[in-house]
Amino acid sequence: MSEVAMTSRDYAPPRSYPREYSDVGPTARPRPELPAKDRARVAGVAVATMLAFAAITALVAFVLLPATEIRRMTVTGAVTIDPSELSAWSGLPARAHWFSVDCAAIEASIAAHPRVAGVSVERRFPDSLVATVVERVPVAVVYAKGQSGRTEAHCVDGQGFVFAPASAYAGAAALPVLSGLEIRGLRYGLRLEGACLDLMASLEALGETDPALVSAISEFRLVSRDGMPAELLVYPARYLVPVRMRPVLNAGLLKSMMLVLDVVDGEGLSPSIRELDLRTDTFVYRTKEAVSG
Structure with a gap:
């Protein structure tokens, strides 16, 4: 049986190396030097590179930068807001x-305007910006005391933002x-x-699909009791009878409501009915003295 074991003795014969490859002692071979002609060529290339870089820097500083300074910002999509007002809100830095202009920061500044629902800002080479604005659209009005101290009507959009006086919208x-x-x-x-x-x-979705139904409503009143979900x-x-329902609208429910109210009004029952209840699948009307279904 054969075995292989490591030994501590080195049986390899000694090696000798040419003296020119030795890195010790005075016999080490010196590094060759470039000829004077080549050294001059390298220096010339370095100088030319530095001069070209300086020329490019000067071109950018004195020609390109002045040509790309933002001189105008165009605002599109604004209907009720003056473009100059939005330009003032943009916070565009001087010069x-x-x-280097920060479009995201400008978008954030314009979006802070109460009447703006959305905005995007784009660069237009060489010296302008274009801001595309989407304004808020009123879907209802709410009455509250304004800055004048008087109770006035104010516009509310589909996201629930109170954003402008109702007098600003025809x-x-x-x-x-x-x-x-x-x-x-x-x-x-x-x-x-x-x-x-x-x-x-x-309400916003309903106004887009069936605006006639929205125009048939005079008022939405939110009512709530302690610990109970809000009701509407x-x-x-066109009718005297209020209708109680859950605080989310849909076209089918409102159409059914109008049909029932038309029947109630046609039968001359409106003066005796306190409210119509559509919170469940069964329509219930409450009279001024009792409840009927």
Whole structure:
């Protein structure tokens, strides 16, 4: 049986190396030097490179940078807001340049305007910006004390933001009123909370698909009791009977409501009915003395 074991003795014969490869002692071979002609060529290339870099730097500093200084910002999409007002809100720094201007910061500044729902800012070479704005659209009005101290109507959009006086929008007088709220210290840009958000979102969607139904409503009143979910009282424009329902609107439910109200009104029952209840699948009307179904 064969075995292989390590040994501590080195049986390899000694090696000798040429003296020119030795890195010790006075016999080490010196590094060859470039000829004077080559050294001059290398130095010339280095000088030419530095001069070219300096020329490019001067070109950027004295020609390109002045040519790319932002001189104008165009605002598109603004309907009720003056473009100069949005330019003032943009916070565009003085002597900003196309290469370095912070578009995201400008977008954030313009988006802080209460009437702006969205904005995007783009560079246009060599010296301009384009801001595309989407304005808030009112879907209802709410009454609260404004800066004048008087109770006035204010616009609310589909996201629940109170953003402008109703007097600034010609069609605001035809919008339904949102009531049942107490707003203290009103400031534009304030967002409503709770059941208002779902209600405003559904009202906006309904206005896009069936605006005739929205125009048939005079007022939405949110009512709530301690510990109970919020409910909605709907006051139709053409009928005397209010309707109680959940605080989310849909076209099918409102159409059914209108049919029932039309029957009630046609039968001459409106004076005796206190409210119609549509919170469940069964329509219930409450008279001024009893409850019927």
